[in-house]
Amino acid sequence: MNYQVELEKMGSQARAAAVSLRRKSARQKNDALAAIAEELLARRDEIRAANVIDLESGAQNDLSQAMLDRLELTPERFDAVVAGINVVKELPDPVGTIERKFEMSQGLSGEKVRVPIGVIGIIYESRPNVTVDAAVLCLKAGNAVILRGGSESIHSNKALAAAMGEGLRKSGFPSTAVQLLPWTDREAVNLLLKLSSYIDVIIPRGGEGLIRLVAENSTIPVIKHYKGVCHIYIDIAADEDMALDIVENAKCQRPGVCNAVETVLIHQGLASSLVPKLASRLLSRNVELRGDSAFCRLVPEAKLAVEDDWYEEYLDMILSVKIVPDIDTAIDHIEYYGSHHSDAIVSNDNDASDKFVRDVDSAVVYVNASTRFTDGAQFGMGAEIGISTDRIHARGPMGLSELTTYKYRVIGNGQIRN
């Protein structure tokens, strides 16, 4: 198999599909999404059978139970995937939105208007639902997409991609607007990451290892979704009950996600009062506590944190806690150890919260709220392709609008430059 030739072919088909897509109306795109949903439903059994092949070979290859669970397209998950398409269909189309009108010299008038990016590459791991979720968001924003999923879910992904291609074809779209890489080895990915004439941006979704691999090998711009080492700073002017509720929610409600809190910083002025209550609340929820020495003196059940704990995204019922002398130390800690994802202050002192919000440089900075609110749906985006920890193009939750770029339209009546 000559990957290079095949990949160039996929790339050039994607580019041609992108030209066709960007000329489609919102209504045409919505019709195509409806056709995709219909085709998926029509092929429900076929897709399930492909998924069973993946599950069986996963079991033979001794995949962990957690991996097998992620791999399975249960009937409920399949229904959720189809329902998700209808959610995206109902969202407003960002393409054509005029962001800004402006007057130029000599009476020229300018407009900055949203247009599709073009061709988006999505590189992801085992969950087959990403195949559809990601493709549908890209399509709705007028982009062609090249998908590369994990080897474990290759049969499921092929079945899903084939259904989407057929839905596109039936609604008069090029079926190559969604293409799945049929090879899952490293060599094919590395070559894909060099197709900068055909792919405009790569969005990797998965663990840190995958994202790092992609970022280091790509000559195409990458929008990274690294880890979330999220902090809550409990200020001396905090409402203690509010602080307890927020920390418990941010740690326990769904510990395995990137917007869960990993480190709590507590102003020393309320440590003696707050720390025992916090410890008792979290220990009752079976949270393992790792504290600095000041915290451990107050909480005998806590382990002493080591340096690595402050960098760690536990994604688990583990929390690190540090007592800090003041808000500046808290802000410095977040700058040094954090991942600039989501960080919160609990305080009723406006000066303190203003300072925190100004000086903490994270995608989302909260005052008196749980870090768990960082997601596309909560931000009114309806659906998200992910949460960017990058600073270029998109930061924080990425919805449809973040899957577009802009162009300028300038209207004149014969103006020339002096």
Added chain:
Amino acid sequence: MNYQVELEKMGSQARAAAVSLRRKSARQKNDALAAIAEELLARRDEIRAANVIDLESGAQNDLSQAMLDRLELTPERFDAVVAGINVVKELPDPVGTIERKFEMSQGLSGEKVRVPIGVIGIIYESRPNVTVDAAVLCLKAGNAVILRGGSESIHSNKALAAAMGEGLRKSGFPSTAVQLLPWTDREAVNLLLKLSSYIDVIIPRGGEGLIRLVAENSTIPVIKHYKGVCHIYIDIAADEDMALDIVENAKCQRPGVCNAVETVLIHQGLASSLVPKLASRLLSRNVELRGDSAFCRLVPEAKLAVEDDWYEEYLDMILSVKIVPDIDTAIDHIEYYGSHHSDAIVSNDNDASDKFVRDVDSAVVYVNASTRFTDGAQFGMGAEIGISTDRIHARGPMGLSELTTYKYRVIGNGQIRN
């Protein structure tokens, strides 16, 4: 010299400077810019002496007259550099601008606000004025900057960077907010392009070779400024005099820049009337004409264009011309051969111009105006760092706002996620 150690040190100093810079007010930044201008003026003779060293060694190394000209910091150019600082100083600070306010669930209120990107790497070629122009724009937007100029201008650049560092220091800023790479060999650049923990974005400024080198070797996001193969399509419903004026302006007013026109496409319906007038106008300006066979039949002075002509950015008094049967062929030509920089239609038919503006996917699309208007000053940006031909983050002219990113502020009163 251990480049890696030295570069990591520069990177970490830049990161620390960026943290300091993003906490500075607009007024503090303006004061620093004023101090930089003052320091440059105070060191005028010293800088001139450094420039003379570069010019002498350039002459010894047989640099072309054009290169030596670019290299020279004449008194007029030096004054223009200093005047440019004052222009940037007067521009509004994009940092802190609230782009959007929104209500979230449970009464949370959100704001999307402009913040500095962080650390910007600028890689450029011989003109020493870029050292100051680029650094000052980055600083005004609250960013630290690492500069890497060409070897030919290294003494000039060092003198300019030293003056800027001193100006920063005198106004209470870290002098490391502007750092110049003292090495100009390939190895140092390649290592710089891997410093993704310290540098947030790389902006290369120069020829296609430099940009390609940077894009292919960087693990840091790159905002590319590739070539401008700009088109003017003269529709059947064009005002012929307007078309002649626009083409002459776009080709001749400044042929060596990226927004000059390189290819004109003419609807066949007005070819017999328009082509002789166009040819006579351009030949009288000493423009070399390269046409397709239909054009050459009408213009004996024209050369027959070859396939490569349609891809070519001449940057010279040369124009390629093609007769097309309809607007669709013109749009397809621009899609296939163009560089998506700036393209124009001349037409009094609103349907045709609407179609052109919708379907041509370029950073700037014009109706009845010269492509020469694509620049930051014309777009009300006051100054520009360049013109992006990329689709990610910034497209077209890049001013101060494009040197920022955003973060979200979310204010609550104890909200937790259900």
